[in-house]
Amino acid sequence: MNSSFxxxxxxxxxxxxxxxxxxxxxxxxxxxxxxQLISGTELEGTxxxxxxxxxxxxxxxxxxLTLINRDAIALIRALV
Amino acid sequence: MNSSFxxxxxxxxxxxxxxxxxxxxxxxxxxxxxxQLISGTELEGTxxxxxxxxxxxxxxxxxxLTLINRDAIALIRALV
Amino acid sequence: MNSSFxxxxxxxxxxxxxxxxxxxxxxxxxxxxxxQLISGTELEGTxxxxxxxxxxxxxxxxxxLTLINRDAIALIRALV
Amino acid sequence: MNSSFxxxxxxxxxxxxxxxxxxxxxxxxxxxxxxQLISGTELEGTxxxxxxxxxxxxxxxxxxLTLINRDAIALIRALV
Amino acid sequence: MNSSFxxxxxxxxxxxxxxxxxxxxxxxxxxxxxxQLISGTELEGTxxxxxxxxxxxxxxxxxxLTLINRDAIALIRALV
Amino acid sequence: MNSSFxxxxxxxxxxxxxxxxxxxxxxxxxxxxxxQLISGTELEGTxxxxxxxxxxxxxxxxxxLTLINRDAIALIRALV
Numbered sequence: 001m002n003s004s005f006x007x008x009x010x011x012x013x014x015x016x017x018x019x020x021x022x023x024x025x026x027x028x029x030x031x032x033x034x035x036q037l038i039s040g041t042e043l044e045g046t047x048x049x050x051x052x053x054x055x056x057x058x059x060x061x062x063x064x065l066t067l068i069n070r071d072a073i074a075l076i077r078a079l080v
Numbered sequence: 081m082n083s084s085f086x087x088x089x090x091x092x093x094x095x096x097x098x099x100x101x102x103x104x105x106x107x108x109x110x111x112x113x114x115x116q117l118i119s120g121t122e123l124e125g126t127x128x129x130x131x132x133x134x135x136x137x138x139x140x141x142x143x144x145l146t147l148i149n150r151d152a153i154a155l156i157r158a159l160v
Numbered sequence: 161m162n163s164s165f166x167x168x169x170x171x172x173x174x175x176x177x178x179x180x181x182x183x184x185x186x187x188x189x190x191x192x193x194x195x196q197l198i199s200g201t202e203l204e205g206t207x208x209x210x211x212x213x214x215x216x217x218x219x220x221x222x223x224x225l226t227l228i229n230r231d232a233i234a235l236i237r238a239l240v
Numbered sequence: 241m242n243s244s245f246x247x248x249x250x251x252x253x254x255x256x257x258x259x260x261x262x263x264x265x266x267x268x269x270x271x272x273x274x275x276q277l278i279s280g281t282e283l284e285g286t287x288x289x290x291x292x293x294x295x296x297x298x299x300x301x302x303x304x305l306t307l308i309n310r311d312a313i314a315l316i317r318a319l320v
Numbered sequence: 321m322n323s324s325f326x327x328x329x330x331x332x333x334x335x336x337x338x339x340x341x342x343x344x345x346x347x348x349x350x351x352x353x354x355x356q357l358i359s360g361t362e363l364e365g366t367x368x369x370x371x372x373x374x375x376x377x378x379x380x381x382x383x384x385l386t387l388i389n390r391d392a393i394a395l396i397r398a399l400v
Numbered sequence: 401m402n403s404s405f406x407x408x409x410x411x412x413x414x415x416x417x418x419x420x421x422x423x424x425x426x427x428x429x430x431x432x433x434x435x436q437l438i439s440g441t442e443l444e445g446t447x448x449x450x451x452x453x454x455x456x457x458x459x460x461x462x463x464x465l466t467l468i469n470r471d472a473i474a475l476i477r478a479l480v
Binding site: 359372374383385388 | 417440475476478
Binding site for chain 3: 337342360391395
């Protein structure tokens with residue numbers, strides 16, 4: 001990652017992008033997801049919000065949100 | 081990756097780029113592909129769409145799409 | 161990381177971004193956090209400040225601050 | 241890798257850059273090359289084209305081209 | 321790392337950024353530091369200068385400076 | 401690496417940057433250097449030229465040049 005701060009001058013995500021819309025749907029429906037980071041680390045939970053630099057993942061009730069650097073994410077998939 | 085959000089101000093891919101066109105052909109023909117991530121992870125399936133930040137991979141009928149961060153991709157090749 | 165210097169022409173973080181606000185709250189409340197780097201390294205402590213390129217982590221009283229390259233961070237989570 | 245999409249607004253490579261010219265010569269002469277990715281993976285073949293985001297590598301007659309993300313490439317050298 | 325060349329159009333570091341100032345203090349006081357790269361490699365020495373793309377590290381008297389790509393740095397901390 | 405193509409709109413390196421000048425001196429004096437990539441790979445030789453995206457390394461007489469992606473470089477040091 002990496003141009004995040006520059007990007008912050010554009011305050012909203014471009015929801016015309018299919019990827020942004022796809023993630024927005026995962027958030028809206030609280031779809032359980034698995035993410036794989038570029039390090040190989042895997043995470044599961046439900047996404048709560050996205051911004052220009054982070055996705056916020058909830059891994060369990062009463063657990064604090066995990067901020068995930070978008071540039072560190074390799075894969076995002078809904079769990080079936 | 082990494083400049084994805086900045087890039088979102090340009091809402092369409094530049095289809096004059098040979099790489100974008102090559103991927104578009106893989107999508108159009110539902111060509112089976114293998115992708116290697118920078119982590120070494122390999123994935124197979126057919127590509128469904130591309131946007132500025134992600135490729136969407138279908139790894140099997142009835143499976144949800146996997147979003148793949150373009151910046152995490154090292155190699156894309158059609159399976160023969 | 162990576163566009164940090166370009167970004168430095170924008171002297172302030174965009175505190176409208178939920179991620180920036182979330183980190184600002186962790187700083188304000190001295191919430192103990194765990195960070196995972198893209199290398200897999202994990203760090204614990206409390207965040208003292210953030211700027212466009214770095215987070216400053218305090219890992220213990222009387223210890224000097226550690227500057228953490230934001231682009232090297234994969235995950236940020238409060239410890240429960 | 242990473243600013244590729246922004247860059248796509250500049251539709252041509254800057255062939256004044258020695259690196260771009262060097263690669264162009266490797267393409268023109270079908271020079272066998274070895275590439276090392278940042279993951280350590282090595283690839284051999286001949287380069288067919290370059291664009292702003294990818295190099296296209298031919299690893300053998302009748303084999304489909306491999307798109308290689310330029311940002312994932314560490315080293316490019318001609319084989320002697 | 322990665323937008324370094326673009327950044328070179330801005331010839332000076334933004335010394336209003338706390339991170340830049342923090343590093344500048346480490347340089348001014350010849351504070352012994354330890355750096356961890358994103359690969360996990362650790363380096364010790366004193367910092368001599370910083371520019372938009374590199375930190376220059378002195379690891380011992382009479383040794384030539386090591387240029388360290390800022391984008392390859394994960395952590396910077398003073399040694400206690 | 402990564403903003404290389406955008407950067408190509410600026411056809412020359414900013415030789416006011418100490419890092420660019422330092423590398424230029426290594427080139428001018430054919431100083432033997434060791435480079436460490438972010439993957440940990442080490443290379444030795446003499447640098448022949450630099451552009452916005454690559455360093456060209458000569459590892460031996462009669463050997464073709466190796467192009468090294470600047471964004472893949474962690475460390476550059478002269479050999480003593």
